[in-house]
Amino acid sequence: MRQSQLFIPTLREAPAEAEARSHQILLRSGMIRQTASGIYSLLPLGRRVLHKIEQIVREEMDAIMAQETLLPSLQPIELWEESGRNRDYGPELMRLSDRHDRSFALGPTHEEVITALIRDEVHSYRQLPLTLYQISTKYRDERRPRFGLLRGREFLMKDAYSFSANWEELDRVYEDMVQAYTRIFTRVGLHFTKVEADAGTIGGSGETHEFMALADIGEDTIVTCTACDYAANLEKAIYKTGTDAEVTKPFTQGTESQKVKVHTPDTKTIQQVASYLNLEPQNVIKTLLYEADGVPIAVLIRGDHEVNEIKLQHALKVEQLEMLDQEKYKDDLQLPVGYLGPYDLSMKIIADYAVISMDRAVTGANEVDHHYIQVQPGQDFTWDAAADIRNAVEGDLCSSCGSALTFDRGIEVGHVFKLGTKYSDAMGATFLNQTGTPQKPIMGCYGIGISRLLGTIAEQYAADLKMSWPVAVAPYHVHLIPISVKDEVQMELVHELESSLTALGVEVLVDDRNERPGVKFKDADLIGLPMRVIVGKNAADRQVECSWPANSQDTENTEPSSSERMSVEEVLEIAKMHIFPKVD
Amino acid sequence: MRQSQLFIPTLREAPAEAEARSHQILLRSGMIRQTASGIYSLLPLGRRVLHKIEQIVREEMDAIMAQETLLPSLQPIELWEESGRNRDYGPELMRLSDRHDRSFALGPTHEEVITALIRDEVHSYRQLPLTLYQISTKYRDERRPRFGLLRGREFLMKDAYSFSANWEELDRVYEDMVQAYTRIFTRVGLHFTKVEADAGTIGGSGETHEFMALADIGEDTIVTCTACDYAANLEKAIYKTGTDAEVTKPFTQGTESQKVKVHTPDTKTIQQVASYLNLEPQNVIKTLLYEADGVPIAVLIRGDHEVNEIKLQHALKVEQLEMLDQEKYKDDLQLPVGYLGPYDLSMKIIADYAVISMDRAVTGANEVDHHYIQVQPGQDFTWDAAADIRNAVEGDLCSSCGSALTFDRGIEVGHVFKLGTKYSDAMGATFLNQTGTPQKPIMGCYGIGISRLLGTIAEQYAADLKMSWPVAVAPYHVHLIPISVKDEVQMELVHELESSLTALGVEVLVDDRNERPGVKFKDADLIGLPMRVIVGKNAADRQVECSWPANSQDTENTEPSSSERMSVEEVLEIAKMHIFPKVD
Structure with a gap:
């Protein structure tokens, strides 16, 4: 073509x-x-x-x-x-x-x-x-x-x-x-x-x-x-539950076994309260409200974790699940947005497995600008159900074999x-x-x-403005580029190569445009055909420059090998080896 | 398959x-x-x-x-x-x-x-x-x-x-x-x-x-x-204009060279007035009103002809053309629907060539229930332009060579x-x-x-509930039908034929359903593959019944030839001759 x-x-x-x-x-x-x-x-x-x-x-x-x-x-x-x-x-x-x-x-x-x-x-x-x-x-x-x-x-x-x-x-x-x-x-x-x-x-x-x-x-x-x-x-x-990594225990205030209410002004988010208390998000318990098949429910999740709504839906066995409208629960349930805790809620509570194994955690205090610290799950609050309701995180272990998940x-x-x-x-x-x-x-x-x-x-196959199509889906297989379309010797070799390659079942794109080589090479980089054959000043010796997929089996390597000078016959051999087996 | x-x-x-x-x-x-x-x-x-x-x-x-x-x-x-x-x-x-x-x-x-x-x-x-x-x-x-x-x-x-x-x-x-x-x-x-x-x-x-x-x-x-x-x-x-066939001249009343108004009750259509006067539609001139780029125009056409609106549009050199709304012209132009004639119209008149060569024609008289007879075009009325503005009809002659048009x-x-x-x-x-x-x-x-x-x-290729697909587009090429799928000898021959035909590049559909032969044949008629091979009781002698496109070049003949008994080898020869050259 x-x-x-x-x-x-x-x-x-x-x-x-x-x-x-x-x-x-x-x-x-x-x-x-x-x-x-x-x-x-x-x-x-x-x-x-x-x-x-x-x-x-x-x-x-x-x-x-x-x-x-x-x-x-x-x-x-x-x-x-x-x-x-x-x-x-x-x-x-x-x-x-x-x-x-x-x-x-x-x-x-x-x-x-x-x-x-x-x-x-x-x-x-x-x-x-x-x-x-x-x-x-x-x-x-x-x-x-x-x-x-x-x-x-x-x-x-x-x-x-x-x-x-x-x-x-x-x-x-x-x-x-x-x-x-x-x-x-x-x-x-x-x-x-x-x-x-x-x-x-x-x-x-x-x-x-x-x-x-x-x-x-x-x-x-x-x-x-x-x-x-x-x-x-x-x-x-x-992931393998019950293996949540030990978290650094937060500081202790007063009697270690009692929860303590502290003033935490303007700390509506987990990040804010953790910073304010000089803790990590993983020390905090998030209390989130959902509407599950129309019924409000409280969901407890560790501060550094994310609720997996699909797991939650399966755990609750419900069809419809959505976060409770914040404005709606503020009015209806009289609860302070950003300062919720699992206390005296007029709804069922479901806790993620990671939450119930926490030690001296932080929760909201159901009061604006206040949180509890030193909260002991199971002692300071309870739950109606515990389940895996969070997204896996890097560091979790495989539930099948116990190895690390990536x-x-x-x-x-x-x-x-x-x-x-x-x-x-x-x-x-x-x-x-x-x-x-x-x-x-x-x-x-x-x-x-x-x-x-x-x-x-x-x-997957583009890098640095160079494309490199896999042979099986490349628009053509070989890009045949004469340096000068006005050079008869070059063009004769181009036509010979085109015929020989075509006869092998290889699809050839000939850059027969009267353009500078730099323009042609830039376009060829963008178009990214698997094999490139440049016909230049050595055409009289039937020598060309050729690059091809370095190792067509090695899909990790998407860069063509660097260009090599070779004979016309070698080009055909390489095409037979690298292109032809993949055509059809 | x-x-x-x-x-x-x-x-x-x-x-x-x-x-x-x-x-x-x-x-x-x-x-x-x-x-x-x-x-x-x-x-x-x-x-x-x-x-x-x-x-x-x-x-x-x-x-x-x-x-x-x-x-x-x-x-x-x-x-x-x-x-x-x-x-x-x-x-x-x-x-x-x-x-x-x-x-x-x-x-x-x-x-x-x-x-x-x-x-x-x-x-x-x-x-x-x-x-x-x-x-x-x-x-x-x-x-x-x-x-x-x-x-x-x-x-x-x-x-x-x-x-x-x-x-x-x-x-x-x-x-x-x-x-x-x-x-x-x-x-x-x-x-x-x-x-x-x-x-x-x-x-x-x-x-x-x-x-x-x-x-x-x-x-x-x-x-x-x-x-x-x-x-x-x-x-x-x-078509070749100016060659409109002579039409039988209508009867004469009074002086032959003068138009005569006659009473023609309830004769709004050409057919009605022609019948009433005991004439043919070709003796009558239809006067039709159009709106051409918003301007009313009268169009004269012979009673047995049809206006070709595209020709009319070209003749008038206008972009928009539509028939004048009947109700609209009744009110605005005060003209009697069904009894129009080319007299005293406040608009231009264009006449088809066939009209201007008519002799003693009938037109409307611009008065309800009345027509003129013995009208001489050019004498009793004139026109602003004459042109070919009608559809060709069978009997017209070719404008290139003068032969008959079909x-x-x-x-x-x-x-x-x-x-x-x-x-x-x-x-x-x-x-x-x-x-x-x-x-x-x-x-x-x-x-x-x-x-x-x-x-x-x-x-084009369906007839009497039988289909007969041309080889080049048939869903498969050969319908291979064993009479009994429980007969091992038949099935062995079917498999052999399937392999041999497939090796030739022929697409084979095997009716391997456990159905009565009549059911299979009816379906095969509907599906209409070009070649049909029936493997029945002569399978042991490697003989089958075969029908194929009688003459695949003769596209007029869409019926398969009648079935012939032949050997497996003959089937392959026929497939090579009739199917294979048309595949690809």
């Missing part, structure tokens, strides 16, 4: 709006342009990468007998009423009306459409298991779209839905899907971890895993064990989910089992953010 | 809602299902056909150096304000608002988005010519969606946009595109005609052609010459259009030419309805 004919609008300047490395490199290399906030146009090079990702996803889906469909984005709102998601989804669901004032949702996912289809078309266990998928544009009106393709409002997604006659069948489909996802992310060259995630309050086993790409700008925290293969999303991560940032690129009968129940889908009894199909759903995956690969 | 594992919900009953043959066969063969009016889900077999069409389109686009992109469907309404199409497009444009109340159009086409992109990114003649395309979902809120995929509200379309520095460059791109379209429609097996169409009031040369698939249910009328290659859409079709019904599957600078002007896109002068890029746009094409192929 001739670069002079391709539409690759590279940018000399770093675009101001792009924070993320991937967003910058995709804009600068002319792969994408923003059309509106969170809405992008994929330009020719970007479209090529997207196609290659799509193709890998299709191959792996087809390999596990998932069948491709194409479902509509315009979805009658009645289907969303049936499932209850019209209410639950909130403003992220884009809605519109047609010329007859009929309402539609612009599909963010397709559980409703597919369940309605299966309800109409699947009537017998003999039609199960069945897994359908599609690769199509999805719409989600993100409150804060950002990082280019990483969090957009219109994006390409592969979504799959499985229907099984029983849970064992679902388990098999789920495992197949996990394996397929692992192959997909491996093939595209991603550094990723499969982590346990939380299913929320959906019924069934609710087993769910996320595939997380490691990246500093990731919005998720991944907790992994340094020794065993335990890995979980922070919201799901458990934390990383991750971008969610894939999600597999045992849905159970949530949609079959809500939408009344049934089939007849072997004995002729109506049963609900048991569903799973499985997603991969295709355009997000493109952004994520860029995030 | 095993049919038992595929989701192919065939239907025993003809679906009541489906009028069109293609709609029926696609529903019955389990290829599509309706999700809402004009909105369809493509099921696995349908998705496969769609992929094959897409692939052919991509190959032919890439071959003419069109570059693939992917542009968003959510398009800021501001872009549509700039182009003026937010006003012009009317209720077919679906609109919605995001969570911040910003308005978006749901793209029916992408002229605005692409022109905005080019405005930002193309600054020099050296970047031109440039043709970008995409295959993506489009939205059009049709007033009357129908015929399944033929006229939907959400559909897959290939749209391409070219930008050129001058008209000669556009002419070349346009011709390349016409050639590519011709190859695409030929490759997918369509019977089609390229016809001249009308560009409406868009500036530039406005040259435009439509690719019409021949089909009885087509909504367009195609006019073709029986001798030369002239072909046009009815709204564009011209009429067919067609489905528009492709459209190529020299847009000129309509969008460059409106949206302020410019580039610098060789002398550094700012110029407007000259645009073309080119569309193929991908999902409509699927429906159109089905329309």
